Every structure is written in C-alpha cells, then in structure tokens.
Amino acid sequence: MEKGYVQIYTGDGKGKTTAALGLGLRAAGGGLKVIMFQFLKGAHSGELDSAPCLGGRFQIIRLAETKKFFGAMSEPEIKELKERLQQELESVRTVLSANSCDILILDEIMAALHGKLLTVQEVLALIEARPPGMEMILTGRAALQELIDRADLVTEMKCIKHYMDSGVPARVGIEK
Numbered sequence: 001m002e003k004g005y006v007q008i009y010t011g012d013g014k015g016k017t018t019a020a021l022g023l024g025l026r027a028a029g030g031g032l033k034v035i036m037f038q039f040l041k042g043a044h045s046g047e048l049d050s051a052p053c054l055g056g057r058f059q060i061i062r063l064a065e066t067k068k069f070f071g072a073m074s075e076p077e078i079k080e081l082k083e084r085l086q087q088e089l090e091s092v093r094t095v096l097s098a099n100s101c102d103i104l105i106l107d108e109i110m111a112a113l114h115g116k117l118l119t120v121q122e123v124l125a126l127i128e129a130r131p132p133g134m135e136m137i138l139t140g141r142a143a144l145q146e147l148i149d150r151a152d153l154v155t156e157m158k159c160i161k162h163y164m165d166s167g168v169p170a171r172v173g174i175e176k
Helices: 016-029 047-054 075-098 109-114 120-128 145-150
Strands: 006-011 034-039 058-063 103-107 135-139 153-157
Touching (some): 016 058, 016 135, 034 109, 047 058, 058 075, 075 103, 109 120, 120 145
Parallel strands (some): 006 135, 006 153, 034 058
C-alpha cells in the first residue's frame, strides 16, 4: 500500500477483535500479509485455527499470554507478566523495522495499557515506528485520548443488548 493508516476499534461492545479479524481476512484475500499480535489472551479461540488456512498470509502471535484477569493476579504475577511482555514486545518492533507485513493488528493492546504493562508513550512509539505503507489496527476497551488523537480512524463499539447478560456462555466459533 502506498499509505497506511492507524485504526482503533474501542468501546464496551462486542466486536473489536472480530472487526480486526474481518479486516485481516479481507486483506489476506486481497493478497496482503497480515500479522496480528494478541495481548493477554490465553484461551483458545477459532481464529488460531483459521489463520493457518490462509496460505501464510495471516499470522497470529500471542504476547503476555495468560488465562487470568488482572483482578485475580497477585503483584508478583503482574510483575512477571509485565517483564515477559516487555521482552516479547521486541517481536512487534522487529516486524515494524523489517516492514514484515501490510497490516499489523495489535489486538487488546488497550488492556495492556490499562494493566500498566505498557505506557502510552511505548504505544505511540510503535505507531511512529510504522512504515508509511503499513496499516495498523489497535483494539481494546477505553482507548486513551492520546491514541485517539493520533489515529486516522476510530470506531466505538457500543453494547445495546447482549445475550451473555442473560447467562448465555461464550460459544465456540462466535465469541471464542
């Protein structure tokens, strides 16, 4: 691509990761190379099985993989997670410096920010390190204003109604 843009999918509604995956699927179908880094995810989800079917055009890499939520972690566990993420973040920097893809998705990077595993300055530095032709998508609840100001496109997902509120668990192929 001649010019890539920075997109943010945020809000309290369902669909942020799904929107990023949809964009990635469309891009892979158009012959573009997609790399998605998923922050703080640990449970298996369907995209991990689907991406390899796209002929190497869509790669998913998990960073700071965990099955626990921050509220259930001890201080030493959070410290260890932060140290691990700081080391693993080098793989994102390598993708940026090597210009290894056309679309770079940083899924749930807002959760890493809110958990104080990353600083807004570190995320802004990743955006600034982006080659001019690379599209970058950031997802997660409560996007910080500094990132919104820097982005070219911001979409807020707003929950109007959700069946999970009435006790429906996450379903394979839909929410996981």
